[in-house]
Amino acid sequence: MTSSKPRFVSQAPARAEDGQERLFRTREKFHNNLEHIADHIVYSQAGGGGNDGWGSSMTFAIYGEWGSGKSTSLEYIKYLAAEAAKRNELQQPRFTHFSAPVWERHGDVRAALSYEILHQFAPGQLGLFAGKLSQLRGVEVSSPVAYTHEDADFYANVAYFDALGRIPSAPPLLEEWIRAEIRQENADNPVPPYVVLVDDLDRCSPKFTAELLAAMNYWDTSTSIDLFFILAASREHLLASLREHLPLGARYPEQALEKYVHVEIAVPRMLSDHREIGDYLAVLFEQAVQRADLDSERRLEFVEFLRQSVERYPNGPLAPLLEYERGSTTPRSIKHRLNTFLTEFAPQAKLTDELLKQWVVKAFWPDFWSEHVRPASADPDGAAFGATLERVTAIGDVLLPQCHLEHGELVPMVEFLARSMGIDPVPPELAVYLAREPRFAYRSPEEGVAIDNTEAQFHRQKAQQLREPADYDAYRLSLLAEQEFRNGDSDKARECLLEIARIAENSGTERVSTGRAALIAERMMETELALRLYNHALRIESDNYNLIYNYLDFVLSEQLSEQLSELLPQVEALLERLRTGESDLPPDQVKALVVRLGVVKDMPEAQLQAGIDELLDHLSEEPTFEGLTTILRIGHDVLGPQRIRRACRVVAESGLNDEELYRTLRLLADGLGSFSDNTEEVESAEIYRFLLFSGISQVREADEDTIALKNNLSMQLVGLNFHRAAALLLQEVYAFRPNDLATRRALAQILDRLGWEQEATGVMLGHEVSDIPLEPEPEVAHRFDPDIDPWWERLVRSGLEPPEGRGPDWLRLSR
Structure with missing residues (x-):
């Protein structure tokens, strides 16, 4: 019966006729070693048995990792031995497989090994020996003759192990009896070599492994028969087993292994490319x-x-x-x-x-x-x-x-x-x-x-x-630095960036771009490292206008305010290149840089305000989130709350998707919250509350983002004199960021103000906050200012469901 689909390839040990010989012959030394083992076994009978031939009983080991071909090597030795015996007209060796993992479940290793040898090499004697043992104990055993051939074999096995279980000294007796039987048979008729293949020993426990090695060694010392063991295992497993169960007299596991294994070969990598x-x-x-x-x-x-x-x-x-x-x-x-x-x-x-x-x-x-x-x-x-x-x-x-x-x-x-x-x-x-x-x-x-x-x-x-x-x-x-930074591991991210800097500075003639790394260092507030990476990037990519813009944006930020005077000539020259070069940057980005440089150089107020208004007018004509962020980078103090409100509102009302709308309102709340005026604090707090409880907040499901909203809202609540509500929110923030010093300080100050001095001290020390019986101010569930126009609430599209668990119920706006 055939199928149109190929059959699967068996994972069982391969036969020589299945192409294994071809694979083994690619490793000539290994193939020769297998032939040598097979020849040694076959020619042990060349002189008529016993020690008159090439050799006597020995143990060989085939070492290798899982799946490397150890089991197949055992099968291949059988094939090579059969071929050698046929060529030299000698008796075929008798092979039996001792499956170590199966026999480990039997309590007596010596008994199991003896049974395997007797069952395979003198099967007719099994029932006889079981009967003799049983008679010694006064137990009647049914004669195997009373059963069919198959049943007789089965009942002989059962009787044999039953007898072994009744006589604790049976295994040594069995070993001696088997040797005597084989010796007698060998005296009358030449017998072929016996070979026990021990497979999967490295899947067994160290105790069983050590006991089996010792049991095999007993048979190796026999001078009456040619009995060979070939085991397939990991050498490391054998040594570990002997290390844990070191036999008497051995000083170290390697010495014990030399006694138990006489020839060892390792399976080489059969497939190396x-x-x-x-x-x-x-x-x-x-x-x-x-x-x-x-x-x-x-x-x-x-x-x-x-x-x-x-x-x-x-x-x-x-x-x-x-x-x-x-x-x-x-x-x-x-x-x-x-x-x-x-x-x-x-x-x-x-x-x-x-x-x-x-x-x-x-x-x-x-x-x-x-x-x-x-x-x-x-x-x-x-x-x-x-x-x-x-x-x-x-x-x-x-x-x-x-x-x-x-x-x-x-x-x-x-x-x-x-x-x-x-x-x-x-x-x-x-x-x-x-x-x-x-x-x-x-x-x-x-x-x-x-x-x-x-x-x-x-x-x-x-x-x-x-x-x-x-x-x-x-x-x-x-890329790794970016990933580590996003995962919160700044130390690993910094290690990656430092390695980039070293690669760049030691690269010789190779061009190594470090612009992306500089951006990451900037976001990490690693000012000196960012400057180092930017300077290298500018040396090899002097015509990269995006890189020039990122560098100027970095230098004109607050991070480098103290060093700006030294960098000013370079900044002016690079900015002029952006203004006059063939850059594909949006014009507003360059104009915003000009305004920011004007702030640093004390540009006349009227000229400065004109530049800002020009940017705002263009944003009103073409509202984009990117245009908004460009303007906001001029600085909250320079823009003032009215311009921030105008810029954010025009973009928010331009039909953004949920993600950009969320980010726009977040920028508005952050910007207004940077001012201490009550009007701005109220509006900022209302927007934070809206972002926590409206369906639009689902676009940002990360815990970190929710905690940031609660942290910022708590700061506004302090300004609005809702100290208990602020303390409750900050406790949630502290539970999420127990190692953040700014969070500890803010919560400790509020608790101290509310009279919880001991708890405040514990927070500063990083202790867990015990249950504090705090109730939020009732007014926090109402509008912070009843006259405010919550225009942002009208921007939420229908169908969005408020998320669960983003904020405490007491903070929800009462309708």
């Missing part, structure tokens, strides 16, 4: 299709695609099957890869790069396929799915030059890039595979469907610009 993996896959594929009713053309096409993928590697549609991973690429793992691929391999027509790549994605990343690839190809309105694929492919473009890094080193980069592009993180290997040639083909978005892939295009273009290894290292570290 993509070419060897490709050759092995070709052998396995032939096995898989051997009994399948697969069209011969499709069969040859796949073999050709496999060959081409080997030649084109790391490109090619079958590249994931050819990946070499140090320490984990074994014959077993390659079989697993092929079987995974075969779950989707169903050729009905001519094979193509696109078809094979689809099968690979579907087989190795099924969740991604079902969530993104299948909808993109099947849904006529699936433009968003196409956008996700483009973004994932862009991430792959960024990762391509760093594919030599370990998986763990690539994950933080993927997490940052995915977050910046608004998608969930994906496995780095998937992103790289989609980006490699032939690139993964997906349906383009329908005409007229707008998709914002600006961030994806930015990172793709940036990746294409990176040419030198040091430049890519700096870019990679900048």
Whole structure:
């Protein structure tokens, strides 16, 4: 019976006829060692048995990691021994398998091993020995003759172990009796060598392992029979077991192992690069299709695609099957890869790069396929799915030059890039595979469907610009720094940035861009480090207008107010380049820099105000969130509350999406809250409360954002004399930020003012706040000013549900 689909490749130890000989012969020294073991076993009988031949009883060990081919090596030795015996017209050795994990459940190791030897090499004596033991104890045992052949064997086994259980000294007696029986048989007729194959010993406990090694050693010392043990295990496991159960007389585990194992060989890496993996896959594929009713053309096409993928590697549609991973690429793992691929391999027509790549994605990343690839190809309105694929492919473009890094080193980069592009993180290997040639083909978005892939295009273009290894290292570290900073680990982020600075300053002739790193250092308030990174970036990218703008924006900020006088000549020269050069920056950004420089240089008030009003007028004509942030960077004190209110309101009422509306109102509340006038404090507090409790707050679900709102609102409540309400909010903030000194100080001051001096001291020391019987002021549930116009509440679109748990119920506005 045949099937059109290939059968899966068995994970059982491979036979020589299954192509294993071909694989082993690629490692000549290892193959010769296996032949030597087989020959030693076979030729031990050459002189008529016993010690007259090549050798006597010995223990061999095959060492290797999981899946490396230890079990297959045992099978291959059987094959080599059979061939050697046939060539030399000698008796075939008798082999038995001792499955160590199975026998570990039996309490007596020596009994289990003796049984295996007796059962395989003198099966007719098993029932006899069980009967003799039982008679010694006065127990009647039914004669095996009374049963069928199969039943007789079963009842003999049961009787045997029952007898062993009744006589504690039975195992040593059994060992001596078996040796005597075999000695007698050997005296009358030459017997073949006996070989016990001990597999999977490294899956057993240290105690069982040590006891089994000792039991095997007893049989090794026999001079009457040729009994060989070949065990397959991890050498580290054997040493660890002997270290834990060191036999008497041995000074250290290595010495004990020398007594128990007489010859040891290690399984080498059978597959060390993509070419060897490709050759092995070709052998396995032939096995898989051997009994399948697969069209011969499709069969040859796949073999050709496999060959081409080997030649084109790391490109090619079958590249994931050819990946070499140090320490984990074994014959077993390659079989697993092929079987995974075969779950989707169903050729009905001519094979193509696109078809094979689809099968690979579907087989190795099924969740991604079902969530993104299948909808993109099947849904006529699936433009968003196409956008996700483009973004994932862009991430792959960024990762391509760093594919030599370990998986763990690539994950933080993927997490940052995915977050910046608004998608969930994906496995780095998937992103790289989609980006490699032939690139993964997906349906383009329908005409007229707008998709914002600006961030994806930015990172793709940036990746294409990176040419030198040091430049890519700096870019990679900048992504890691961004990720660590967002995760709250400023120390690790700073380490990444310092390493970027060192790479840049020691790069010699290589061009290492540090502009992105400088932006991160700026946001971290690492002023000196940011300045260091900016200066290096300007030296190698002097014509980069975006970099010049970022640098001027940084220098004109409050962070560098004390150093600005020294930098002023450079600032003026760079600003003039922005004004007169062919920059594609929005004109308002440059004008805002001119105004900010005018503030520093004490520009006449009338000229300064005219420049600000010009920016505001243009914002009223073309309201954008980016234009708003440009104006607000001039400074709250310079703009004043009226201009801040005007700028934010015109943008908020321009029909923004929920995210931008939230951010705009947050900027308005922060700006008005920076003033001590009661009018601004009231409006700021009302907006913070609105952001906490309105449905629009769902666009920012992060705990950190909620805590920031509560912290800022508590500051406004203090200004409005709602101290108890402010203390209650700050307790929530303190519970979330127990190590933040500013939060401790603010809460301690309020508690002290309310008469809770001991609790205030505890907060300053970082102690947990005990339950304080505080009730908020009743007035806090009403408008802070009944005459205020809450125009922002009219901007919320219908259908948004207020979130649960963002703010305390007592703070909700009473209707």
